[in-house]
Each structure stands twice: as structure tokens, then as C-alpha cells.
Amino acid sequence: MNVARMAGVTKRYGDVAALDGVSLELAENTIHGLLGRNGAGKTTVMRILTGQAFETGGEVEVFGQHPYENADVLSRVCFIRESQHYPDKFRVRHALRAAELLYPHWDPAFAAALLADFAVPVDRLLRKLSRGQLSAVGVIIGLASRAPLTLFDEPYLGLDAVARQLFYDRLLADYAEHPRTVVLSTHLIDEVSDLIEHVVLLDAGRVLIDAEAETLRGETVAVTGPAGAVERFAAGYDELHREQVGGSLRVTLAGAGNRLEPGLDFEPVSLQQLVVRTTQRNRRPVAAGKES
Numbered sequence: 001m002n003v004a005r006m007a008g009v010t011k012r013y014g015d016v017a018a019l020d021g022v023s024l025e026l027a028e029n030t031i032h033g034l035l036g037r038n039g040a041g042k043t044t045v046m047r048i049l050t051g052q053a054f055e056t057g058g059e060v061e062v063f064g065q066h067p068y069e070n071a072d073v074l075s076r077v078c079f080i081r082e083s084q085h086y087p088d089k090f091r092v093r094h095a096l097r098a099a100e101l102l103y104p105h106w107d108p109a110f111a112a113a114l115l116a117d118f119a120v121p122v123d124r125l126l127r128k129l130s131r132g133q134l135s136a137v138g139v140i141i142g143l144a145s146r147a148p149l150t151l152f153d154e155p156y157l158g159l160d161a162v163a164r165q166l167f168y169d170r171l172l173a174d175y176a177e178h179p180r181t182v183v184l185s186t187h188l189i190d191e192v193s194d195l196i197e198h199v200v201l202l203d204a205g206r207v208l209i210d211a212e213a214e215t216l217r218g219e220t221v222a223v224t225g226p227a228g229a230v231e232r233f234a235a236g237y238d239e240l241h242r243e244q245v246g247g248s249l250r251v252t253l254a255g256a257g258n259r260l261e262p263g264l265d266f267e268p269v270s271l272q273q274l275v276v277r278t279t280q281r282n283r284r285p286v287a288a289g290k291e292s
């Protein structure tokens, strides 16, 4: 079952097409990675799904309804951004109290445990927190909300590596006990690649990849060997990238899968590499042919 759906969604800001015909579905109880370069349209997708922006065209449904100014939908949605704004006099405990009132599935014990984990001072004014501590408050609210649809728009950017790992660990453990639909937008693809079950890759307002992470991992390979043999093998596959490595040729192929072929070397391709190669190919001028 899907909790959210976009069909042919466009979003224009004057001359800028932030989204250019985006169609996607968010499956229930699945962790999605929303990936793409700066300006690809990730935040715009999340703002539309959470009723913070209105599409220019196309269809949007969240829990079967349009999310804009829809209290029923929005009570089931938690959207955490890095640049969260709070009133000047708000302390950490006020932000948590506000979240408790907002989210019906809020777990105060879980929130308290997370505060201790991330060492966030509960009585401090939010405007006096360090960048990382402020990020941690966002992460804590996102996790403890247990909202059926929880979206994180890179709120963990301010967190150090240890705190980010803590976030990934707590998310996975809590998700196992309380499954929900999660969307993570991030540029730290290697870090989250084991977490993500479904990948949506955007580029210039369009969807380039919408697939199960497991399928992507298994099907994309880098093949290296003598140029002629690699060319013969690569024919018919979707080629994402090619490069000359010494005297041999190396091509990255989608849909080929790992296998044994005499004289050819097969290596798995990381999700990060797949995202980079797919985006590069999308940006490559048509006249450049197979050159990278």
C-alpha cells in the first residue's frame, strides 16, 4: 500500500521549473532515500507532500487526500528540516512539548532517552544551542513523533559522525519495532546506503531512478577487461559510464548483474557511484556520445 503519491507534478517559481513532471509513490513502512544534486528538487517534493507548498500542476495525494491545509493528513506527517525556526524564547523542552501536542504517536520516554543519547541540554534556549545540538533536537522530534510519514530533509548535516551514526542506529532500531514510512534526503549516500530500502533519484526536477535499493545493488556492475571483450559484453546493456584504465576498458552497466565471464573482471557498484554515474549521464551532452 502507498501512503503518498505524486503524478506528473510540476512546480514553477517564475522561470524556474523546480519539478518537471515528477511521478512517485511512497510505500507504507519503507525507508526511502530521496537523492540528487543541489537544486534537484528534493526539498520541493517534501514541501509539497507536507502541505508547505502547492504544486503548479499534476496530482498529489498523501493518505488518500491532498495535504495542503489538511489537518487530518498533517497530524500523520512529520517534516524535519535543518533550518527549523523556533520562537526566540523557546527552550528545548518547549519544542518537545509542542511536538508532543502535535503528534498523536509521540513517545515521551523515547524522546527522553534520545535527549540523553545526544546529550542535549533540555533547559537551554534553542537559539543558544550549537548547530549540532539544534540538529539533534530536530532528529529527536522526528524519531519520537513516530509519525506514519516522517520526512528528514538533511537535518543531520550539523551532526558529527558519531551523532549521525547514533541517529542511523536509533532510527533502524525504532523502525523495526514501529514500522512507518520514512523519507531521508541526504548527500551522504554511502552512510545511509544500508538503511535505505527504496531509492528515488532526482535531477533537474525529474525522476532518474525509482527502484528498490536491493535491486539496484545487485544489478549495477563495473566491468573491466580488454576493450574488445568489454565492448562485446556491454552491448545491449544500459551504460552509465566508461573510462580507460591503463590498457583496458572499464564500463559501468545498469541491469547487467554480477557474473563470471572469462577475461572480464566484475565489481559491484556502490549506491553512491550509481547515483553519481546516473546523474553524470543525465547531464552529458547528447553529442558527446559515449565519452565521459
Ligand SMILES: Nc1ncnc2c1ncn2[C@@H]1O[C@H](COP(=O)(O)OP(=O)(O)OP(=O)(O)O)[C@@H](O)[C@H]1O
Residues within 6 Å of the ligand: 013, 016, 017, 018, 036, 037, 038, 039, 040, 041, 042, 043, 044, 045
Ligand atoms: N522559493 C523559491 N523561489 C525560487 N526558486 C526556488 C524556490 N525554492 C526552490 N527554488 C528552486 O527550485 C529548484 C529546486 O530546489 P530544491 O530546494 O527543491 O532543491 P534540493 O534538491 O532540495 O537542493 P539541495 O540539495 O541544495 O537542498 C532549485 O533550482 C531552487 O533554486
